[in-house]
Amino acid sequence: MVTGDSPIGPVDASLVPRYAGIATFARLPRLEDVKRADIAVVGVPFDSGVSYRPGARFGPAHVREASRLLRPYNPVQDVEPFTSQQVVDAGDIAANPFSLTEAVAQIQAAAAELSADGKRLVVIGGDHTIALPLLRVVAERHGPVAVLHFDAHLDTWDTYFGAPVTHGTPFRRASEEGLIDLTASLHVGIRGPLYSRDDLRDDERLGFAIIASHELETEGLPRAIERMLARLGDRPVYLSIDIDVLDPAHAPGTGTPEAGGMTSRELLAMIRALRAVNLVGADVVEVAPAYDHAQITAVAASHVAYEIISAMTPSA
Numbered sequence: 001m002v003t004g005d006s007p008i009g010p011v012d013a014s015l016v017p018r019y020a021g022i023a024t025f026a027r028l029p030r031l032e033d034v035k036r037a038d039i040a041v042v043g044v045p046f047d048s049g050v051s052y053r054p055g056a057r058f059g060p061a062h063v064r065e066a067s068r069l070l071r072p073y074n075p076v077q078d079v080e081p082f083t084s085q086q087v088v089d090a091g092d093i094a095a096n097p098f099s100l101t102e103a104v105a106q107i108q109a110a111a112a113e114l115s116a117d118g119k120r121l122v123v124i125g126g127d128h129t130i131a132l133p134l135l136r137v138v139a140e141r142h143g144p145v146a147v148l149h150f151d152a153h154l155d156t157w158d159t160y161f162g163a164p165v166t167h168g169t170p171f172r173r174a175s176e177e178g179l180i181d182l183t184a185s186l187h188v189g190i191r192g193p194l195y196s197r198d199d200l201r202d203d204e205r206l207g208f209a210i211i212a213s214h215e216l217e218t219e220g221l222p223r224a225i226e227r228m229l230a231r232l233g234d235r236p237v238y239l240s241i242d243i244d245v246l247d248p249a250h251a252p253g254t255g256t257p258e259a260g261g262m263t264s265r266e267l268l269a270m271i272r273a274l275r276a277v278n279l280v281g282a283d284v285v286e287v288a289p290a291y292d293h294a295q296i297t298a299v300a301a302s303h304v305a306y307e308i309i310s311a312m313t314p315s316a
Helices: 056-069 100-114 128-142 170-176 198-205 213-219 221-232 264-276 296-311
Strands: 039-044 087-092 120-125 146-150 185-190 208-212 236-242 278-285
Touching: 039 056, 039 100, 039 296, 056 120, 056 278, 056 296, 100 120, 100 128, 120 128, 120 296, 128 170, 128 236, 128 278, 146 170, 146 221, 146 264, 185 213, 185 221, 198 208, 208 213, 208 221, 213 221, 221 264, 236 264, 236 296, 264 296, 278 296
Parallel strands: 039 087, 039 120, 120 278, 146 185, 146 236, 185 208, 236 278
Antiparallel strands: none
């Protein structure tokens, strides 16, 4: 147990090679090895809510392995995210792979316990089902939050095979439960075919505006960032990133890929702009290593999580 007051950072790569040792996120200390924590990176290896290709249950371990090369100073945001706040790896939340209902309850209870002292969670999935219990915990503390959702898909559908809670339904359930701010929530990167025009009508009624993938192409990144920040305003923001928001060229390792997505550079730029808002929690989901090549998807996801933590870093 480390008892000092100064944050404990990653393992020194000049003393221990990056490929050696336990693969915590960014080689950070474990929660049990520090006196306190401001941000906890936690895995949820669960994918029983998927509707197409499985495998995201192996995402947390895959992203941790790819995060070994992350370094302490972020030159674009000009912050040292592991120096001015204590960031830890809190391990994984165990969730029943045979019962969606029980798994959601377990994730919610564990997330509530982890964040009870005020620490913010950056969660690595796992499939997008996990966003619902995480939003329940955040809304319990902050009230309805602005949800900023990067994804190829709306995830506001009603049911799959009669199941109301799956990876395609979390934001409908969250809206129905009063967890989200209906005036400030936003999807970014939406693309691909839908079932009907009613999908868009329902989505708007549930409280979401959209910056579609093709609008990033026609309007440009600066305009997208401007629209995003205007929509979020000064509300507490929960950030949810499905890695399939990236084009399959940048993230092949995911369960429901769609052509025509964002580049990793575009996604990272939009996350960096979130230093201007109050980020109260985040998840990065749907990394499925069985479909990944050369850690392309995991590298992208690890940098996404790093930029989120950097955006949560207090100004000097």
